[in-house]
Amino acid sequence: MSHPLDSRLNEELCHWEQQGRKRTLTQAKGRDFTTNDYFSLSRHPEVIQAAQKAIEKYGAGTGAARLLRGNLDLHEQLEAEAAQWQKTEAALLFPSGYQANLALLATLPEEGDVILSDERNHASIIDGCRLSKATCLIYQHNSLASLQERLDQWKKTAKVGTQAWIVTERVFSMDADLAPITEIIAFAEKENAFVFLDEAHAAGVYPVLSENTRCVSKLITGGKALGVCGALLCTTQAIKNILLHRGRSFVFTTAPSPATTGALLKSVQLLQEHPQWRKELFEKAHFLRKHLQAISIPVGGEGAIIPIRLGDEKTAMSFAEALQEKGFDIRAVRPPTVPTGDSQLRIVCKKDHSEKQLLTLAEAIGDIWKSLVTAPLS
Ligand SMILES: Cc1ncc(COP(=O)(O)O)c(C=O)c1O
The missing domain is CATH 3.40.640.10 (Type I PLP-dependent aspartate aminotransferase-like (Major domain))
Structure with a gap:
């Protein structure tokens, strides 16, 4: 049974959907490259x-x-x-x-x-x-x-x-x-x-x-x-x-x-x-950045968060979905969180990521980049 408010609210929801900006709540799946729990203290x-x-x-x-x-x-x-x-x-x-x-x-x-x-x-x-x-x-x-x-x-x-x-x-x-x-x-x-x-x-x-x-x-x-x-x-x-x-x-x-x-x-x-944890975290982030740069992926930022600017919202969403299918929990950040035209992938490194996991991720990003992003973005 529909609620009397539904028609009014559904109109707005349709608008979000038409713009490709529909949001839903999903359960966590895949390896965590998205939370800001840099030192995995939530599980300590x-x-x-x-x-x-x-x-x-x-x-x-x-x-x-x-x-x-x-x-x-x-x-x-x-x-x-x-x-x-x-x-x-x-x-x-x-x-x-x-x-x-x-x-x-x-x-x-x-x-x-x-x-x-x-x-x-x-x-x-x-x-x-x-x-x-x-x-x-x-x-x-x-x-x-x-x-x-x-x-x-x-x-x-x-x-x-x-x-x-x-x-x-x-x-x-x-x-x-x-x-x-x-x-x-x-x-x-x-x-x-x-x-x-x-x-x-x-x-x-x-x-x-x-x-x-x-x-x-x-x-x-x-x-x-x-x-x-x-x-x-x-x-x-x-x-x-x-x-x-x-x-x-x-x-x-x-x-x-x-x-x-x-x-x-x-x-x-x-x-x-444990002040040395910071150093270990930065080493992991540096490792991933270096491997992404080696395959010409334009990484930004400093420290543990590695943004990859894609610009277009749909490309960012498809990129994130492709990574999720490969078992990496990485999210696209798009408007209204960032300005229009500034959509990006936001990768968060953690102290506990292994070099093998980071290398596998870099390879996956390289593969998806080739198939999804035809010309390098400025
Ligand atoms: C810069 C900044 N300030 C404040 C907040 C809000 O913190 P909280 O999630 O504890 O409400 C956030 C959370 O994303 C943030 O990134």
């Missing part, structure tokens, strides 16, 4: 055991928000460990990175302030900017000149006592390139601006950013290198205190579960105890 026995112990001690759920009865000593232990790891005064645990970005951007910058946001920033940053009462200006990807231009544009009408904030990812999630973070911090110093750094794809993979007074928050997402979920906003004590009062996506949500919190604490400890 000590992480699993920490989650089990936390459930035994605290139960399956917290039952309330942190400001109510949901606050556990385990949450506080994790926050203390994260702050020490990231060399910040404090840390605040969120159920997700999305919520952390919303809380930060909607709370700290106030009316009359400006948020300068990189054009390639993640959707959670974009949505946080949308919720903010500050003016939001978008600067060209990784361009200091564009950043300066946008700031100067705002300064023309800026009122006394207002503040400029810069928000950027450190490793961009799709193109896997790095923000010029040293230059951005120097710029912030010169211009008396503050920086919010989204470390989603950098945390655990790149060295901890050295202490400085301009970068006032580092967002560590728990669902990537840490292999769990949730997020730790590593920041100053004063910012943490303000978020406890006004960070709506922190205040009005149930506290992260004991299992999540226990697992995250163990992952944070393991990453600090």
Whole structure:
């Protein structure tokens, strides 16, 4: 039986389908070259055991928000460990990175302030900017000149006592390139601006950013290198205190579960105890990049994420499907996640991939490239 809303919603769904952008939920199949679980911590026995112990001690759920009865000593232990790891005064645990970005951007910058946001920033940053009462200006990807231009544009009408904030990812999630973070911090110093750094794809993979007074928050997402979920906003004590009062996506949500919190604490400890994992991960990524470049596949980015830009959405989808048929779980990234004409394959290397697996993948990509991509893309 059809629901009275169906005809209206199906019209929109038809539109997505006609554009070739229909989305469905699928179960994981094939070898994982797609998740951001770079060190396979989601399967690490000590992480699993920490989650089990936390459930035994605290139960399956917290039952309330942190400001109510949901606050556990385990949450506080994790926050203390994260702050020490990231060399910040404090840390605040969120159920997700999305919520952390919303809380930060909607709370700290106030009316009359400006948020300068990189054009390639993640959707959670974009949505946080949308919720903010500050003016939001978008600067060209990784361009200091564009950043300066946008700031100067705002300064023309800026009122006394207002503040400029810069928000950027450190490793961009799709193109896997790095923000010029040293230059951005120097710029912030010169211009008396503050920086919010989204470390989603950098945390655990790149060295901890050295202490400085301009970068006032580092967002560590728990669902990537840490292999769990949730997020730790590593920041100053004063910012943490303000978020406890006004960070709506922190205040009005149930506290992260004991299992999540226990697992995250163990992952944070393991990453600090095993700095050599980063080197092993980079060696694997370098190995795959080298073999793809040797067969003239135009790989992009740096580090563990290897994007292959295909441009056309349909080519990217067919390429990913062909790889999936060969047993590699690799996904196409297409609009609206990336701009139109920028569709790509996003390959994620892991520390535990063997050289044999990486070689087999490189060969498969080479074969599909020959049959699917007739002329090399610029
Ligand atoms: C750069 C960046 N920021 C924030 C998030 C959101 O994190 P979460 O998945 O924990 O909501 C993501 C997740 O994909 C991300 O890539």
